[in-house]
Amino acid sequence: MDTKAKIIIEGKTYEYPIVTGTEGEKAIDISALRKDSGYITLDVGYANTGSCTSNITFLDGEKGILRYRGIPIEDLSDTASFVEICFLLIYGHLPTKIELEKYSEAFTKQSMIHEGMKSFFDGYPLTGHPMGILSAMIGSMAGYYPELIKPNPSKEEIDLISVELLSKVRTIAAFAYKKSIGEPYVYPRHDLKYVPNFLNMMFNSPTKPYEIKPVIVNALRTFLVLHADHEQNCSTSTVRLVGSGLANLFASVSAGVNALWGSLHGGANQAVIEMLQKIQTEGGDIKKYVDMAKDKNSKFRLMGFGHRVYKNYDPRAKILKSRADDLFRELNISDPLLDLAKKLEDIALKDSYFIERKLYPNVDFYSGIILRTIGIPLNMFPVMFAIGRMPGWIAHWKEMLEGAEVKIGRPRQIYTGNNVRKFIPIEQR
Ligand code: ACO
Numbered sequence: 001m002d003t004k005a006k007i008i009i010e011g012k013t014y015e016y017p018i019v020t021g022t023e024g025e026k027a028i029d030i031s032a033l034r035k036d037s038g039y040i041t042l043d044v045g046y047a048n049t050g051s052c053t054s055n056i057t058f059l060d061g062e063k064g065i066l067r068y069r070g071i072p073i074e075d076l077s078d079t080a081s082f083v084e085i086c087f088l089l090i091y092g093h094l095p096t097k098i099e100l101e102k103y104s105e106a107f108t109k110q111s112m113i114h115e116g117m118k119s120f121f122d123g124y125p126l127t128g129h130p131m132g133i134l135s136a137m138i139g140s141m142a143g144y145y146p147e148l149i150k151p152n153p154s155k156e157e158i159d160l161i162s163v164e165l166l167s168k169v170r171t172i173a174a175f176a177y178k179k180s181i182g183e184p185y186v187y188p189r190h191d192l193k194y195v196p197n198f199l200n201m202m203f204n205s206p207t208k209p210y211e212i213k214p215v216i217v218n219a220l221r222t223f224l225v226l227h228a229d230h231e232q233n234c235s236t237s238t239v240r241l242v243g244s245g246l247a248n249l250f251a252s253v254s255a256g257v258n259a260l261w262g263s264l265h266g267g268a269n270q271a272v273i274e275m276l277q278k279i280q281t282e283g284g285d286i287k288k289y290v291d292m293a294k295d296k297n298s299k300f301r302l303m304g305f306g307h308r309v310y311k312n313y314d315p316r317a318k319i320l321k322s323r324a325d326d327l328f329r330e331l332n333i334s335d336p337l338l339d340l341a342k343k344l345e346d347i348a349l350k351d352s353y354f355i356e357r358k359l360y361p362n363v364d365f366y367s368g369i370i371l372r373t374i375g376i377p378l379n380m381f382p383v384m385f386a387i388g389r390m391p392g393w394i395a396h397w398k399e400m401l402e403g404a405e406v407k408i409g410r411p412r413q414i415y416t417g418n419n420v421r422k423f424i425p426i427e428q429r
Contacts, residue, residue, distance in 0.1 A: 003017065003018055004016065004017060004018060005017075005018055005028040007028075007030075007033070007037075009037050009039055012037070014033065014036050014037055016028050016029055016030050016032070016033065017029045019053070021053070022055075022058075023058055023060070027050050034412075040412045040414070042414055045308075046237075047308065050232075051232055051237060051240070051409070052232070052240065052400070054231065054232070054396070054399060055069075055092070055399070056068070056069065056089060056092075056229060056231070056392070056395050056396065056399060057069075057089075057229045057230065057231045057392070058070070058231075059230065059231050059309060061307065061308075061309035061310040061311050061312065062311050062312060063312060064310060064312035064313050064314065064315050064318075065315065066230070066315050066316065068085065068088055068089055068228065068229055069088050069089065069092055069093070071088070071094075073225075073226065073315055073316065073319070074315065074319065076088075076225055077222050077225050077226055077319050080225060081100075081193070081194070081195075081221065082194050082195060082221055082224040082225055082228075082388075083100065083103060083104050083107060083193075083194050084100060085224075085225050085228045085391060086103075086166055086228070086390075086391035086394075087099065087100065087103050089228055089229050089391045089392060089394075089395040090162060090391055090394055090395045090398060103163075104193070104194075106163045106167075107163060107166065107167040107194060108167075108188075108190050109167075110163050110164045110167040110168060111167045111168065111170075111171055111188035111190075111197070112168075112171065112187070112188060113144075113168050113171050113172060113175070114144040114145070116144060117137065117140070117144055117172075118175070118185065120136075120137065120140060121133070121137075121175055121176065121179045121185075122179070124176075124179060126179070126180055126181075126182060127180075128176075128179075128180065129379055130173065130176040130177060130180060130379055130380050130383045131257065131260075131261045131267075131379070131382045131383055131386070132261075133172075133176040133179075134169075134172060134173060134176060134257055134383050134386060135254045135255075135257035135258045135261075136254070137172045137176070138165070138169065138172070138250055138253055138254040138257060139250060139251060139254035140250075141164075141165070141168070141250040142248055142250040142251060145164065145250075148160065148161045148164060148248075148250075149161075149248045149250075150248075151246070153401070155402075158249075158398050158401065158402075161248075161249050161250075162249070162394045162398065165249060165250065165253060165390065165394065166390055166391065166394065169386070169387055169390055170188075170194070170197070170198040170201070170387055171188050171201060173198075173202075173380070173383050173384075173386075173387055174186065174198060174201035174202045175201075176383070177202055177377070177380055178201075178202075180377075180379075183205050184205075184206065185201075186200060186201045186202075186204045186205075187201070188201060192212075195217050195220050195221050195224070196212045196217050198220075198387075199212055199216065199217065199220065199374075200212060202375075202376075203375060215327065215330045215331060216374050219323060219327050219370050219373070219374060220374055222319070222320070222323050222370075223320070223367060223370055223371065223384065223388060224384075224387065224388040225388075226316040226319060226320065226363065226367075226388070227316075227363065227367075227384075227385055227388030227389055228388055228389065228391050228392050229389070229391065229392030229395065229396075230389075230392065233265070233308075234259050234260070234262070234264075234265045235256040235257070235259040235260040235265060235266065235389065235393070236256065236389075236392060236393060236396050237259075238255050238256050238258075238259035239252045239253055239255065239256035239259075239393040239396055239397055240252075240396050240397065240400050240409065241409040242255040242256075243397045243400055243401065244400060244406060244407065244408045244409040245408050245409075246406065249394065249397055252393075252397055253390070253393050253394070253397070256386075256389070256393045257386050260382060260385060260386055260389065261382055263303070266364075266382045266385040266386065266389070267381075267382050268303050268304055268362070268364035269304075269363075269364040269367050269368040269371065269381040269382065269384075269385060270368065270378055270379065270381040270382055271303040271304075271364075272303045272304035272341075272364050272365055272368050273337065273368040273369070273372060273378055273381070274303075274378070275289070275302075275303045275304075276337045276340050276341055276344075277337070279340060279344070280336065280337065280340055284340065286340070286343055286344050286347055287347065289302070289344070290302070290344070290347055290348055290351060293305075293348075293353075294351070294353045302344070302348060302359075303364070304361055304362055304364045304365030304366075304368075305348060305354070305359050305360070305361060305362065305365065306357070306359040306360075306362065307360070307362045310360060310362065311358035311360075312358070312360060313360045313361070314360060314361060314362045314363055316362075316363040317360070317361040317362055317363055317365050317366055320363065320365075320366040320367050320370060321342075321361075321365075321366045323366075323370060324338055324366050324369050324370050324373075325338075327370060327373055328373070331373070333373070335369060335372070335373065337369055337372070338366075338369050341365065341366065341369060345361055345365070367381075367385075368381055371384055
């Protein structure tokens with residue numbers, strides 16, 4: 001097989017190495033193309049551009065495969081704890097019992113936030129979107145914990161800052177929620193594990209003690225595990241890009257949170273529920289919405305459908321759909337929005353528009369239904385995604401920093417503006 005690719009430009013042939021991944025994916029390393037020929041490649045939205053090599057997550061969108069460090073997501077989603085997944089993604093192997101105990105202890109120790117940060121929360125209006133508060137709070141950790149910010153962090157310093165962020169993010173998220181409903185903050189408890197601790201901080205209140213139900217804990221655990229990494233998506237690429245300029249972890253991840261917020265990315269879980277509620281209040285006319293999504297004159301898209309990489313059923317959506325069924329069965333409840341979502345999926349998957357474009361439900365299609373059942377308010381949905389994605393962002397930041405060479409991310413462009421022209425002073429215009 002050829003190990004070089006040939007590119008012919010203006011009659012001249014240039015040869016570039018072919019890079020092959022461990023799962024057989026192929027790339028042409030064109031990093032010397034501009035130096036050799038004066039040309040760059042143009043790939044708006046980076047749909048065909050590899051920005052790095054990585055050994056964290058494997059994703060085959062055609063076959064619907066997702067693996068963390070080689071382990072299929074289907075195996076991890078059943079019983080692995082979220083803390084175990086954090087370890088796996090960040091360190092590359094499953095922790096031993098002792099490693100996991102030590103790691104969990106570190107999470108417990110770091111769960112409190114700086115008392116000074118509480119006054120920061122108090123400055124926000126009750127209507128402040130928790131995603132905006134989350135990104136600001138993560139960015140501000142650089143100010144509250146300056147001792148963690150190191151110009152060239154050692155392995156131990158990276159470990160420390162990572163655990164601080166992973167543990168404190170759930171406290172920050174729960175405090176942001178408590179602030180938004182005007183209830184007193186509930187501090188983290190050392191006797192509770194990651195997920196029940198978070199649920200307790202979110203929902204316990206002096207007037208109504210919260211009962212931590214294993215079925216709810218399991219549903220949230222599954223949600224977090226399934227969101228933990230997804231290779232070079234918009235927010236992870238943002239974290240890597242910001243980090244490539246040697247920005248600290250808090251600054252890089254705060255940027256990632258903002259990138260995730262958009263409705264084409266992590267904000268889609270909120271948008272799906274809003275869409276389903278709208279269909280329901282308008283009488284349940286699903287076909288009208290499917291037709292609108294197909295109409296190129298309308299800006300409407302079926303939220304929770306389609307994916308840049310998956311051209312098959314998103315494996316995470318498959319698991320979440322069945323977990324939603326389990327959850328309702330175990331709690332002996334129902335949600336008309338789940339029935340509506342299933343009907344919408346059935347209609348869309350039989351429609352030639354969606355079939356031809358290979359548009360399937362993505363992770364956000366069923367996740368919101370689970371979050372709603374847990375009691376998470378709608379505007380906290382993207383925050384839940386961010387908590388889940390935290391280990392992935394950290395693993396990528398760490399992988400880049402510890403790589404052979406950190407290279408600042410700096411794409412080029414093809415300029416299409418004016419050619420050189422004269423400045424005309426204001427009085428002559
Ligand atoms: N509804 C209707 N049509 C769609 C949808 C949709 N949800 N998604 C894609 N299409 C159509 C496009 O109009 C386009 O049609 P065309 O070829 O006739 O022009 C074709 O499918 C390809 O779509 P692109 O926009 O080129 O695909 P891209 O890879 O750029 O976008 C994206 C992927 C942003 C996820 C898109 O499918 C979308 O907007 N989905 C809805 C939002 C959503 O659910 N986002 C969450 C994604 S998962 C995540 O980030 C966690």
